[in-house]
Amino acid sequence: MKITREEVLHCAELACLRLREEEIEGLRQDMERLLSQAERLGQLSLDDVPPWVQGLPVDPGLRPDRVQSTFSQAEALGNAPESAQGHFVVPRVL
Amino acid sequence: MQPLPWEAARPGLDAGDLAPEALLRMAREHLEREEPTLGALQQLLPEGGGAWARAAHRRLRAGERGGLLGLPFVVKDNFALAGHPMGCGSRILEGYRPPFTATVVGRLLEAGAVPIASARMDEFAMGSSGEYCAGGATRNPWDPSRVPGGSSSGPAVAVAADYVPFALGSDTGGSVRLPAGFCGVSGLRPTFGVLSRWGIAAMASSLDQAGPIARSAVLLAEALHAMAGRDSLDILSVDLPRRDALKDLGPARLRGLRVGLPKEYLGPGVHPGIRERVQEAMSSLAGEGADIVELSLPSTEFSIETYYLLCTSEVSSNMSRYDGMRFGRRVGGEGPRSVAAHTRDAGFGAEVKRRILLGSFCLSRGYYDAFYLRAQKARTLIRQDFDRALRIVDVLAGPISPTPPFRLGEKTRDPLEMYLADIFTVGPALAGLPCVSLPAGLADGLPVGLQFIARSLEDVFLLELAHAFQQITSHHKLRPGGAS
Numbered sequence: 001m002k003i004t005r006e007e008v009l010h011c012a013e014l015a016c017l018r019l020r021e022e023e024i025e026g027l028r029q030d031m032e033r034l035l036s037q038a039e040r041l042g043q044l045s046l047d048d049v050p051p052w053v054q055g056l057p058v059d060p061g062l063r064p065d066r067v068q069s070t071f072s073q074a075e076a077l078g079n080a081p082e083s084a085q086g087h088f089v090v091p092r093v094l
Numbered sequence: 095m096q097p098l099p100w101e102a103a104r105p106g107l108d109a110g111d112l113a114p115e116a117l118l119r120m121a122r123e124h125l126e127r128e129e130p131t132l133g134a135l136q137q138l139l140p141e142g143g144g145a146w147a148r149a150a151h152r153r154l155r156a157g158e159r160g161g162l163l164g165l166p167f168v169v170k171d172n173f174a175l176a177g178h179p180m181g182c183g184s185r186i187l188e189g190y191r192p193p194f195t196a197t198v199v200g201r202l203l204e205a206g207a208v209p210i211a212s213a214r215m216d217e218f219a220m221g222s223s224g225e226y227c228a229g230g231a232t233r234n235p236w237d238p239s240r241v242p243g244g245s246s247s248g249p250a251v252a253v254a255a256d257y258v259p260f261a262l263g264s265d266t267g268g269s270v271r272l273p274a275g276f277c278g279v280s281g282l283r284p285t286f287g288v289l290s291r292w293g294i295a296a297m298a299s300s301l302d303q304a305g306p307i308a309r310s311a312v313l314l315a316e317a318l319h320a321m322a323g324r325d326s327l328d329i330l331s332v333d334l335p336r337r338d339a340l341k342d343l344g345p346a347r348l349r350g351l352r353v354g355l356p357k358e359y360l361g362p363g364v365h366p367g368i369r370e371r372v373q374e375a376m377s378s379l380a381g382e383g384a385d386i387v388e389l390s391l392p393s394t395e396f397s398i399e400t401y402y403l404l405c406t407s408e409v410s411s412n413m414s415r416y417d418g419m420r421f422g423r424r425v426g427g428e429g430p431r432s433v434a435a436h437t438r439d440a441g442f443g444a445e446v447k448r449r450i451l452l453g454s455f456c457l458s459r460g461y462y463d464a465f466y467l468r469a470q471k472a473r474t475l476i477r478q479d480f481d482r483a484l485r486i487v488d489v490l491a492g493p494i495s496p497t498p499p500f501r502l503g504e505k506t507r508d509p510l511e512m513y514l515a516d517i518f519t520v521g522p523a524l525a526g527l528p529c530v531s532l533p534a535g536l537a538d539g540l541p542v543g544l545q546f547i548a549r550s551l552e553d554v555f556l557l558e559l560a561h562a563f564q565q566i567t568s569h570h571k572l573r574p575g576g577a578s
Binding site for chain 2: 011012023027037044050054055056062076090091092
C-alpha cells in the first residue's frame with residue numbers, strides 16, 4: 001500500500017498535529033509499512049463476523065443517579081495554562 | 095545489588111518488629127544507590143511517602159494486620175494521585191497535578207499501602223521497551239545495556255531491583271506482562287473490567303487495564319483483592335467473583351488440570367532458550383499431574399495487526415484532549431488550532447505522533463471500513479478463538495515474549511519490530527481475558543516470562559494456579575546478580 005506525503009499531512013491536519021519537515025518522510029514510511037502489513041487482515045473471511053462492541057463479561061447495568069459534589073471551580077482551573085476571572089483563557093477565536 | 099528482605103516485611107510488620115517508616119527508610123537508601131544506573135522512578139512523593147507510612151503505623155498499633163498494610167509501592171506515572179505530579183512519561187503534561195485520585199490507587203491507600211514514588215513509563219503507555227519516556231530510558235537490572243520492557247518499565251524495575259515489594263502498572267497490550275517477564279518478576283492483567291480505569295490516563299479505552307507487579311502470585315493476589323470491584327465512576331467495571339479467596343491465597347489443584355499449549359506460541363521465531371524454559375515449566379506441571387494439551391490458536395497470526403489498528407485508532411481519539419487549553423503546557427501560535435498544533439508538536443514524542451497519525455488514517459473517510467472495521471471484526475474472531483481453546487482446556491500457557499530483553503536502541507528504528515515484541519501479549523488483551531506473567535528461569539542469563547491465560551472472570555483461579563506453579567518452582571526468587 002502506498003502512502004503519499006499529502007496523506008500524511010492530511011492526517012496530521014485531522015489530528016491537529018504540526019509536523020516538522022524532517023519528520024514527515026520517516027512517518028510516511030512507517031505508515032506505509034504498518035498499513036501494508038495490516039492489509040493481511042483482508043485475507044480473513046469476515047463477511048459474517050460481527051464487529052467487536054465492548055469487552056465486558058457481564059452486563060454491569062447502570063449506576064444509580066446520585067447528587068454529589070465534584071470539583072470546585074478553583075480545582076477545575078488549577079491546571080489551566082492561563083485563566084482569568086474564573087474562566088479558562090484560550091487564544092482569540094474570532 | 096543487596097536485596098531488601100521484602101519477604102520478611104509482612105511478618106515483621108505484623109509482629110511489631112518492623113515499622114513502616116523503617117521500611118521506607120531502607121527502600122529510600124536502597125533506591126538512591128540503584129537509581130543512577132536504572133532510572134526507574136519519575137518522582138519521589140513528599141517525604142518519600144512518610145505521611146502514609148505513619149498512618150499505616152497507627153493502624154498497626156491499633157491492631158490491624160496483614161494484607162498490604164505498611165508495604166511500600168510505586169505507581170506508574172499515568173495514575174492520578176490528587177495533588178501530585180502526573181506526567182505519563184510525556185513533556186505535554188509538565189506541571190500537571192490532578193485534583194483527583196485514581197480509584198485503584200485510592201483503594202490501595204485505603205488498604206494501608208504506602209506510595210513512595212511515581213515510576214517511569216513509555217510516553218502515554220505507548221511502547222514495549224521503556225525507551226520512549228521524556229524523563230529518560232529505564233534500564234534492566236539484569237543487564238543495564240538492555241531494556242526492561244514497557245510500557246510499565248519503571249514499576250517492573252522497581253520490583254525487580256527490590257526498591258519495593260509491589261508496584262502498580264497498566265496493561266493495554268502487554269504493558270504489565272512484558273516488563274514483568276523481561277525483569278524476572280510476576281505481573282497480572284486482570285479480566286477487562288475487574289479494575290476501574292477511572293483516574294488512569296486513557297490510551298486505548300477498550301483495552302486499558304491496571305495491573306499489579308510483584309515477586310510472588312500471593313502478593314499479586316493481595317493487591318488485586320484491595321483494588322478489585324465495581325466503581326460507579328467507570329461504567330465498564332464489574333465485581334470479581336470469589337474475590338475473598340484472594341486473601342490467604344491457596345494453590346490450585348494441579349492433578350487433572352488441562353493446560354493448553356498453542357503450537358503458535360512455540361514457533362520457529364521463538365528463542366530456543368525461551369522454548370526450553372516453557373517446556374520445562376510444562377514438565378513441572380505434568381509432574382504434578384496436569385495434562386498438557388497441544389492445540390492451535392490460529393488467531394495469533396493476525397493479532398498484532400488487529401491490535402495496532404485498533405489501539406492507534408483509540409489513541410488518536412484519546413490524545414485529542416491534549417491541546418494546551420485546560421491543562422498541561424501550552425506553546426504559542428496564532429489562534430486555538432495553531433496553539434494546539436504547536437503544543438502537540440512540542441509535547442508529544444515520536445511514537446505518540448506515529449500512533450496518532452496511523453489512528454487518524456484508520457478512522458478517516460474512505461479507510462474506516464478497510465482498516466478500523468475490519469480490525470474490529472478480526473477482534474471478534476480472536477475472542478472466539480480463545481473461547482474455543484478455553485472450552486478444551488482450563489488454562490493456556492506459553493512464553494510472554496519470543497525473545498529475551500533486547501538492547502537499548504535495538505528496535506527503536508523499526509516500529510513493526512517493536513510491536514512484534516507483543517505478539518503473545520496482545521491476543522488475550524484483545525479478548526479481554528485475565529493473564530499473568532511469571533518468571534520461568536533464564537535464557538542466556540536473562541529472565542524468561544511464562545504466561546498463563548484463563549477464562550473471563552477466572553482471575554482468582556489464575557492466581558491460584560500461579561501460586562501452585564511458584565510452589566513447585568523457585569524462579570520467582572531469583573534476583574539480578576544471582577541472589578535469591
